[in-house]
Amino acid sequence: xxxxxxxxxxxxxxxxxxxxxxxxxxxxxxxxxxxxxxxxxxxxxxxxxxxxxxxxxxxxxxxxxxxxxxxxxxxxxxxxxxxxxxxxxxxxxxxxxxxxxxxxxxxxxxxxxxxxxxxxxxxxxxxxxxxxxxxxxxxxxxxxxxxxxxxxx
Numbered sequence: 001x002x003x004x005x006x007x008x009x010x011x012x013x014x015x016x017x018x019x020x021x022x023x024x025x026x027x028x029x030x031x032x033x034x035x036x037x038x039x040x041x042x043x044x045x046x047x048x049x050x051x052x053x054x055x056x057x058x059x060x061x062x063x064x065x066x067x068x069x070x071x072x073x074x075x076x077x078x079x080x081x082x083x084x085x086x087x088x089x090x091x092x093x094x095x096x097x098x099x100x101x102x103x104x105x106x107x108x109x110x111x112x113x114x115x116x117x118x119x120x121x122x123x124x125x126x127x128x129x130x131x132x133x134x135x136x137x138x139x140x141x142x143x144x145x146x147x148x149x150x151x152x153x
Contacts, residue, residue, distance in 0.1 A: 001031075001041040001042070003029055003030065004143055005029050005142040005143075006027065006030075006134060006136050006141045006142075007137045009024065010022075010133075010134065013124040014130065016128070020124060021123050023072035027066060030078040030081060031078065032077070033096070034082050034096060035097050037105055039105070042108040042112050043112050046109060046116050047112075050067065052066070053068075055069045055071070067118050070118060072117075072120045072121070073113050075122070076124035076130065079097070099127060
């Protein structure tokens with residue numbers, strides 16, 4: 001399971017010309033589920049994300065979590081995070097989770113995030129062609145990977 005977390009001042013996602021998710025201050029999260037990922041991975045990843053201290057305090061030090069600043073989450077499922085580019089120039093997605101299971105894990109991940117943060121959790125539409133707009137604050141971007149209930153990166 002992989003996630004790209006971007007600290008944002010605003011983010012939105014549209015599908016079929018309609019805004020389906022929008023937040024102000026918080027995290028824009030690109031989420032990818034791999035084959036073999038579990039609910040425990042969702043729990044661990046959501047817990048880590050809720051505790052990341054990447055917002056500035058009064059001394060401009062990154063000491064505050066999303067809960068400390070009352071931030072929101074916009075989560076977008078993105079199977080392309082699981083691209084394997086080792087061979088040739090065309091990415092392989094053989095390691096990406098099967099759509100039904102990946103969608104189920106995306107729903108579990110969003111629910112776990114909603115349990116752990118005080119702000120709202122919005123999302124894109126699983127499997128849809130989407131357009132994402134964001135203002136990356138900093139810029140500040142973190143890559144996390146979780147496998148077997150353990151954070152690897």
